[in-house]
Amino acid sequence: KFLDNHSRPMEQVKRVQDYFDYMEREQGGVNEDIILNKSLPPHLKSSLIIHITSPMILNCELFSQCEAGFQRRLMTSLERNFFGLGATIINKSIPSDGMYFVKKGQVELYHDMNGGRKILRKVDVDEFFAEECLLEHWDQNPYLAESVTDCELWHLRRSDFNRIIEDFPHVRVKLKNITRKTSTHGRRRGSISTIVKANRHNIHRRSFYIHPDNYYVQIWFGVVLLVTLYSVISLPFRVAFLENHDISLGWML
Numbered sequence: 001k002f003l004d005n006h007s008r009p010m011e012q013v014k015r016v017q018d019y020f021d022y023m024e025r026e027q028g029g030v031n032e033d034i035i036l037n038k039s040l041p042p043h044l045k046s047s048l049i050i051h052i053t054s055p056m057i058l059n060c061e062l063f064s065q066c067e068a069g070f071q072r073r074l075m076t077s078l079e080r081n082f083f084g085l086g087a088t089i090i091n092k093s094i095p096s097d098g099m100y101f102v103k104k105g106q107v108e109l110y111h112d113m114n115g116g117r118k119i120l121r122k123v124d125v126d127e128f129f130a131e132e133c134l135l136e137h138w139d140q141n142p143y144l145a146e147s148v149t150d151c152e153l154w155h156l157r158r159s160d161f162n163r164i165i166e167d168f169p170h171v172r173v174k175l176k177n178i179t180r181k182t183s184t185h186g187r188r189r190g191s192i193s194t195i196v197k198a199n200r201h202n203i204h205r206r207s208f209y210i211h212p213d214n215y216y217v218q219i220w221f222g223v224v225l226l227v228t229l230y231s232v233i234s235l236p237f238r239v240a241f242l243e244n245h246d247i248s249l250g251w252m253l
Helices: 010-027 032-039 042-058 068-077 158-165 169-183 192-206 215-241
Strands: 079-083 088-090 098-104 107-113 116-123 144-147 151-157
Touching (some): 042 068, 042 098, 068 151, 068 158, 098 158, 151 158, 158 169
Antiparallel strands (some): 079 151, 088 144, 098 151, 107 116
C-alpha cells in the first residue's frame, strides 16, 4: 500500500516484497537491522556485528594475515545488503565503490557479450568479490554481478576502507605491494586473491619445511622415544644389579 501510494514501478515493488519474504523466511520476521542499529548500545552492537562478520574477514586472503586491530575495524564497518533472486549487484553504468562478502546465497560474476553472457565464476557463502576496487578506482566495472539466489551480502565501502587504513601504515605498505603486482597484469585486472595465494605458494616453495604430521617424522619420534625410555629405565636397572661385575659397553647396549 505504501509503495502504491507513491507510484513506484513494479520492479521496485517486487524487490521490496522479496526483502520482506526473505526476512520472514530466514529471520522469522525479525528485522535484525533495527535491533542492531536502534535497540542495542554501541558496545553490544559492535560485539554482535563482529560475531556475525568475523568469518567473512578472516576467510578473506586479502585480510587474513593483517593485524587484529585492523581486522576488527573492518568487521564493524561492513554494511548488510539484501538482493533478491536475479538482482543486479554490479552493473554496466555505475562503477563499484567497494567489495562484497557473501553471508548467504550465491552470486554469479560474468561478462556481457553482445547480449549473451560469459560466466567467470560463482561466489558462494563466506567468499567475496570486487576486492580489487578497494585498491584502485574503477572507471568501468571489469565484470558484472547478479544474484543467483536470494542473497545477504555485506558491503565494505572504499571510503570506509581508506579511512581505516590511514591508522595502519604497515597494512598500507603490504597492500601497496599487492597493488603493484596487480598492475603488472595490465588491463586483465587479475584477482588480488589469486596473487595473494601465489605469493604464499612461492614462500612455501622457497622454505624447507617438514610438517610434524609427516609419516616419516612420526616414525623418527617413535625411535627417539624408545631410545630415551631404554636409557632412563633399562640401563640404571642393569647397572644397579650388576655393580660388582665388569660390564662392557656392547653388553649394555
